[in-house]
Amino acid sequence: MLFIIYVRHFGWYGEINFAQDEWSFLAVAMIFLTQLSKNSLFLDKLYFNPTILFVISFLGLIVLGTVLLMLPRTSIDRPLTFIDAFFMATSAVCITGLQVTNIATQFSFFGQFVVLLLIQIGGLGIMTFTGFFGYFFSGGFSFKNQLMFGEVLGENKLNEVIRTLLMIIFITFLLELFGAILLFFSLDANLFPHLGYRLFFAVFHAVSGFCNSGFTLMEGGISGNVFRYNYPFQLALSCLFICGTLGFGVIHNFYTYAKKMTANLVNHFVMRRQVVHKAHNFSFTHKFVVYCNVIMIVLATVSFLVLEYHNSLAADEHFGGKITTAFFMANSLRTAGFETIGVGFLSMPTLIMAVTLMWIGSSPGSTGGGVKVTTIAVALLNVISLARGKESIEIFGRRILPESVSKAFAIVLLSILTILLCFIFLNVTDGNLDTTALLFESISAYTTSGLSLGITAELSSAGKIVLVTTMFIGRVGMLTLLVAFIKDSSKKNYIYPSEKLLF
Template sequence: MLLILLGTILLQLPISLNKDLSIVDALFTSTSAVCVTGLVVVNTNTHFTLFGQTVIMILIQAGGLGILTFSSYFSYFFKGGSSYEHQLATKDYMNAEKVGEVFIMLKRILLITLIVEAFGALMIYLSLNAKLIPNWEERIFFAVFHAISSFCNAGFSTLPNGLMEETYVNNYNLQLIIILLFVFGGLGFPIVINVLKYFKHIANRLMMRLTKRKQDNYTARVLSINSKVNLITTFSLIVIATIILFFKEYHNTLASHEGIGKFITALFTATTPRTAGYNSINFHELHFSSTILIILLMWIGASPNSTGGGIKTSTFSLAIFNFISLAKGKEHIEVFKREISERTIRRAFAAMTLSLLVIGLGVFLITTFDPKMSLLDIAFECFSAYSTVGLTLGITEDLSTGSKLVIIIIMFIGRVTMLSILVSLFKKIKFTNYRYPTEEMTII
């Protein structure tokens, strides 16, 4: 919250602006950046100076990595330690196996972020047409800004019309680089670290076989259940959505593209709703069924402990597994020869229910403040805000002040999650050594 307020103040400084900016619009932009959403009420390219755009980029970076990551690392670095309670909170947030591994994981996260964003910026720089941006310093800023925005799943762009800009819409190399960045950022740091350890394990085994030597302290590494489920869900959604959009939009929004360009644009359109927020087509021109698919993808979002939002791929997977278990008559959810804990299942369904309640309330309030707007446009906007996506059907700039404030609150709740807010508000009940009699309720 403090970072959002600080960003609001900085974005209202004369050095940040080319044009006047209201306090509500500054708050909206700052919230959108910190919550890595990407919804904008003013044009980032024309409204903000280089300083203002740099402020937005820093807010995106801080929001993408998470304030807990930064505060934990710098508390440890400058003070030489951290409280045990803080370490426990960070352990849960980072999904670390042991408290002692928290700061090792934090260092790995910062290192991975720096390497990926630097590599992404370099690739984006090389993909640019020097004739479009003659000044090499401007090309570097463009590359760094979009690398950070992509990896953090923010969706902010310094182009007047984003990636729909006429001179960039057919830059398929740029689109592929951005896809890789926001998919990587959306996987979640624990999953990325687990996968890296797994590949290191495979490399070690290969080297041991080639050199025909034994290693006494050799430790086997396997992909965790969390990694397997989220990876399978992520790539299944990407493949299925790409195929559907490719055929549904072939003669519609993809008509202006040719050959491989149609497939890449379909892939980009299928991947970006997973909280990235960039668009290379006009979403308002999508078929109605395609728009509904985009809303579903936005609601699902990215993986846990990632730079993305949504209810998360793990939550969606557990819902599917639960349906299958009920259909088979099983009392427990079993995945990869493991039983999922009841606590995890309860949290997953609480997250799904609370998300729909927040989005539903948001739709109700905005239809009250802006009754002339289409229900589909408003619903799309609310799903996008809650899942910190940043996609819109073109109504963001036309929202009334009341509706803007509603979207600001939804973006904040979507990033922090309603479940976390409720947990912080209500006192936890201590363990009790009794249970009430079980009672069945009629469901269907």
Template sequence: MKKKKFYLDPPKILVIGFALIILIGAFILTLPVATTDGEGLSFLNALFTATSATCVTGLVVVDTGTTFTLFGQIVILSLIQIGGLGFMTVATLFAFLLGKRISLKERILLQESLNNISMEGIVRLAKRILIFTAVIEGTGAVLLSIRFAFDMPIGKAIYYGIFHSISNFNNAGFDLMGEFHSLTGYVADPIVTLTVCMLITLGGIGFIVMNELYEYRRSKKLSLHTKIVLMTSLFLVVIGTIGIFCLELTNEKTLKPLSFTGKILGSLFQSVTARTAGANTLSIGDLTQTSLFLIIFLMFIGASPGSTGGGIKTTTFTTLIGAVWSQIRGKEDVIFYRQRIEYETIYKALTVTFSGLSLVTLVTLVLTITEHGKDFLMILFEATSAFATVGLSMGLTPDLSPIGKALIIFTMFAGRVGPLTVAFAVTMRRKPDAFRYPKGKIMIG
């Protein structure tokens, strides 16, 4: 009798690949050489840190700058880079260096990893991603190193510049400033604020969009996907900046003590970073409840497809808004820039959004049981931040119970891998039905 060949489809390979990288990272972080006290982290804390780094989240149970040695910090930085680019893109880099040919199976995995619609030109795109990453992270590192050199020795400034450039381009939000302060010391500094905003934005719009913008000088055209990503991203940043500015203007603990320029920079940074980055220049715990709820909304939407960020993605949000607006106007089709959105895409957007909402709701519900006495908004904020792989926290993360830590680990992993694989699986596995049932009518609303 012929044995049935065991086959792993691309989504399963990606899930297993991410899980293996996390486990290897967690094991390394338990080693004595990884921490300043020479004892290593407990496995649960190491697993939490490795998951947060690989899933480019930024939630931390221990302070990165004071807990880890240089070796431990480099391990975390490596996990961030692999997690941000995707392990298949990193594997492709090594294949290029070794002169190895990229097989069809590897091309399919690359397509899945980058959440790209077509496999055409996928290897060329991977090459450009590596070039874009090197140029952008290098530029960010130089600018930040020059600024940090005014506050610390030149060697330390260069290292800090490199670390924070890689961390923020990959939308991870890990920092070395110590005592969970993130970048609050630079709230009114235009160089640090604008450089990090640039890194977060470029990492968050997606490599596909970045590639199209690069090609624009030759093609003189942009796809519908790129137009929607740019339009939605700009809209959310502007709305977030204005909202935070107005809501925090009289808050003594955030914007009020700052100059007008500082107020603008602080509002802009907090709006940009809410889109899955995790760094902060304003103290999250001191923000008003309305601001926190606005940030939860921005976090849930997140970055764009094929990027280093998480969330349900900008295109998903815009597709749903378009569908609602079409229904209100009594139109059958959803139209953007004189192009019709297929029903399959709308169903996909509904699936991703409902999956995200269900996960955040369930995690919040369980955390209200495991984290006794904690504020509900703090718990909802933490759950959304973990799902959207943002990394912002109101201070709950270090105080999580073991069950709470395990739950947030699962949420970060699901938030990074889940929406990507579920969305792609919905598209790739759709099969026409052999027959159709008669129409039924139900009342809505």
């Protein structure tokens, strides 16, 4: 921090221009982050249901982001109104990507940096983010801290809480670093005024890609002529948001496996030692998630290629370019929100497929949204099991618990109800706009996809509030909200007689 302040006041002779106010803002942000992280460790002195604490943390971050985005330095022309700042902050924290103003042309570097922080903290979860830095700066967790963060992270073993927290942060920063390097070298240096902004551009899109937020600093978006045919850039960004959709647990499992295999190869070929091969255990959940995602990626890519081969993909000159664009778009439609082809140019069958992919979304425990691929898979497997006359779902030599099946159908039903309510309210507040576009906007907001048919900026203030509420519910989860505020913690020592209903 002192180094940044020094070069701010005494100058810097190099290609990167530090002699701007924004670098002082960065230093202040670093100090603020350390203090916020330390104070987050004292939340255990107050009694909070961990689920309620999770919800409140997102609300607090949205309020903070709104205040920052309303500052005059955020915008180039005029400061954002409260509603617009509130909308943009919610979209960034909930990693949605819907915009009422173009951050590439209307935001200053300070405003873009604020959006970057909101995306990063919102993607990881403010409790995870501040918990890590609080542990780092304070040197440890109390017993109550470990219990609280164990509930937030979903970790049952108390001695694994710190390890899980460090693992999530490490994997996130490592993948974003690799992604930023790949994106940096895929960019044309002539498109940027100096090296510093090119570096910031790569970092911003690495964070935005991994967190599946859909925000971009490209003036015309990726669909513009400058990036539309930059296939290395598209592939690097695709790898980032696909990794983001897998979930931290799956990525950690692959990381552990790759680390062990690398160590075995080094010991065998370099150190000339005898290697004892041990079986690597992939948990049932991780295996199930990987299978679901592979099926989704293949089906979505092939479907998009077939449906748009003679339509929007006709602009790609060679077959490799068509496959790359189809791969990028098919996987981005699920929850990332980036588009090399504007969704308004897609054919109606592809648009229906896009809505379906948005609704299905990503994996549990990931930075993506939607009802999750495992939820849809369990619901479909349950239908197949019922058709075959089985009382339970059996896959990979395991039986799915009835509680998981009930939760899957509850999530599906609640998602449909939430989208329907959002669509109804938007028709009340903005009935003058196209009905199809309003439905698409409702689904995009709930699934935190961020894609739009171009009506977001045209919405009334009431319509923006409706979308803000939907984005928050989609990020936190309707079932999570119900559990937080309705859950009955009292224990009952009796069971009612069972009855069978007809369907």
